[in-house]
Amino acid sequence: MSIEDKQKLQRNDRVTIRTVATHAGVSVAAVSKVMRNAYGVSEGLRAKVTDAIDALGYRPSRAARGLRGRSFTIGVLLIDIRNPFLPEVIAGVNAVLAPSHYQAMIGVSDARVQLETSLIESMIDYKMDGLILVAPRLPSEIIAKFAVEIPIVAVGYHDAAATAFDTVNADDQRGAEIAVEALLAQGYRDIEMLSLGEREGHAVSVVRQREIGFRRAMQRGGLGSSAPIVKIPVASPKREDAMRKFLGRKDRPRAAFCWSDLDAITLLSLSVEMGVRVPDDLAVVGYDNSQTAALGLVNLASIDQSGRELGQVATRTLISRIEGRSDPEHILQIPSLVSRNSLIRSGNSTDTKQR
Missing domain, CATH: 3.40.50.2300 (Response regulator)
Incomplete structure (x- = not known):
């Protein structure tokens, strides 16, 4: 900093975090990250900000620091x-x-x-x-x-x-188990799960937890520990193409458990398009019990995690x-099943819950 600039600072306002940012040629947010030792700050950025703080003699005000945790x-x-x-x-x-x-x-x-x-x-x-x-x-x-x-x-x-x-x-593992148990109770034995692609989930994600619960319930029902899980891409149009391929399979299962209503509702829509009757040709259970699932034209059985x-x-x-x-x-928290026509034909009870 030039002597002239220092004299201007002495004559005018005190040094602020914005002054430091301008002097260092970085953003105010960058200065804040360095000052609170945030994760991911590079040594180059740290050096720039530290040098500017030293040159300007910056000291954060106690009042500003006191605001931390008090913004409500x-x-x-x-x-x-x-x-x-x-x-x-x-x-x-x-x-x-x-x-x-x-x-x-x-x-x-x-x-x-x-x-x-x-x-x-x-x-x-x-x-x-x-x-x-x-x-x-x-x-x-x-x-x-x-x-x-x-x-x-x-x-x-x-x-x-x-x-x-x-x-x-x-409890996403338990939620998936409830879905499989409901399908088994209706007499379905040929069941597959529609899940997300491997790159779209991680070990602690709800997707993988639901897969664990699905496999466990299938094994407990005597249907094998390597129960089929179909991986559906996230992005359109590959997502819809994968579902059409699933619906068009000659060996299509008798029932499907979808990891989310997001895919289950799309599956129902494509079923109408392709002439697949739900639940006569394919029973479907979703997950989330979204407001759309409860609409009369959708009538999707779904796991309610509230x-x-x-x-x-x-x-x-x-x-x-x-x-x-x-x-x-x-x-x-323990989820529950809301049973609707995609699982049980109309005439039987709908919108009933079971845990």
Whole structure:
């Protein structure tokens, strides 16, 4: 910094974090990351910011530092906005926050780790008090590093060994078992599961947990531990093409359990297009019990994991973290089946629940 610039600083306002950012040629968010020793900061960036702080004699004000943890704002990060399960989770979050001093700020990401990481860092930079991550794709060790900086609860993320952050889930293994048991109870023995491709899930994801439950229930029903699981691509039109191929198979199974209503509803639509009668030719059970599943023209039997309740429990759990709890909590809720015409022909009971 030139002598003239230093004299200007002495004559005018005190040095702020924005002054440091301008001097270092970086963003305010970058300065914030260096100052709180955030995960992923490069040595080059750290050196730039540190040199600027030393040159300017910057000292963060106590008032600004005191604001950390006092914004009464909770960040909610969603990964796949297409999923009809998410509005129920958000409704549960808002139901808990409405009578409190907190409010939710929602961020939408996708399956790219870099974008997900960037959004979490931004929420931290905006001094949010805590984060609810819904079905995050990040490795547990990275979430744990963020959890050192800010309280975190992960929903749809089965890592019961995590100590730095909490998890709130439906018991997805049990949910898949309930679906298979319902199909077996209706006399179906030729059952396959429609799941996501290998690259779209990870060991702690709901997808893989549901696969485990499916195989376990099939084995318990005497149908073998290597029960067929059909991997469906995420992106259109490959997704629909894969389902058409499934429906057009000569050896098509008599019943299908879909990992999500997202695919189950598409499967029902394509069945109508291809002349496959549901449930006469193919029984279908989905997962999430979305509002669309309950529509009369859809009538999809589905596993209800009560997204609203998950959102409520996750929010209460996060607030207890913010207020000082340090012991990890890993909460599992038992889902139930809502039986509709895609499983049972009309004339029998519909919209009935069983656990």
